[in-house]
Amino acid sequence: MSKTIWKGGALLAPVPPALVTCGTMENPNVLTIAWTGIVCTHPAMTYISVRPSRYSYEIIQKSGEFVINLPTSAMAKTVDFCGMKSGKNCNKIDRCHLQLAEGQTVRTPILSDCPVSLECKVTESKALGSHTMFLAEITCVQVEERFLNSKGKLNLQQAGLLAYAHGEYFALGGKRGEFGFSVRKKKR
Numbered sequence: 001m002s003k004t005i006w007k008g009g010a011l012l013a014p015v016p017p018a019l020v021t022c023g024t025m026e027n028p029n030v031l032t033i034a035w036t037g038i039v040c041t042h043p044a045m046t047y048i049s050v051r052p053s054r055y056s057y058e059i060i061q062k063s064g065e066f067v068i069n070l071p072t073s074a075m076a077k078t079v080d081f082c083g084m085k086s087g088k089n090c091n092k093i094d095r096c097h098l099q100l101a102e103g104q105t106v107r108t109p110i111l112s113d114c115p116v117s118l119e120c121k122v123t124e125s126k127a128l129g130s131h132t133m134f135l136a137e138i139t140c141v142q143v144e145e146r147f148l149n150s151k152g153k154l155n156l157q158q159a160g161l162l163a164y165a166h167g168e169y170f171a172l173g174g175k176r177g178e179f180g181f182s183v184r185k186k187k188r
């Protein structure tokens, strides 16, 4: 297989194009963030990388809080819009008819429209270059109840989460397995 060699670049895909809320119930904002991920299981930790020019940057820096909301593929247009317009001169929550709900552990509201919301408290910020990384502890997770089965297990396949890869939005495809299935012994 022949490969083209490119210089180093931010080509990790797919990633979640998260709708990150910040601010308060009275004064909220939302922006789209693709540079996010999990960095530790115990304690549960994540990061978001934000350009200092974003309106949300100062809000997050001052409050030390944000919420990562995972959108569905039906929300692709909203996700793109919230990544194109700034809260500096546009009320994106109203324009996109987004519904807010109270956070449990943070003053920042969550988006009811999203099946999963991770409430985050910033532990450290690090200027990396174009972006500053906010490292944060995930202090609470809110999950839409209709995606839980009778045993309380979360079935995210039903949620139809949105993915982002190299500038394009995708609906996740079908399930191909589950954690550990490649080595699990078959029941007789």
Ligand SMILES: Cc1cc2nc3c(=O)[nH]c(=O)nc-3n(C[C@H](O)[C@H](O)[C@H](O)COP(=O)(O)O)c2cc1C
Pocket: 017, 029, 030, 031, 032, 033, 034, 035, 036, 049, 050, 051, 053, 054, 055, 056, 057, 079, 080, 082, 083, 084, 085, 086, 087, 088, 131, 164
């Ligand atoms: C798919 C997508 C992913 C994005 N990811 C990031 C990101 O990881 N970090 C960032 O600073 N901006 C990112 N942006 C751009 C911001 O969402 C955009 O500048 C937004 O208008 C900022 O909103 P604000 O000014 O209200 O904070 C992304 C935009 C899109 C469409």
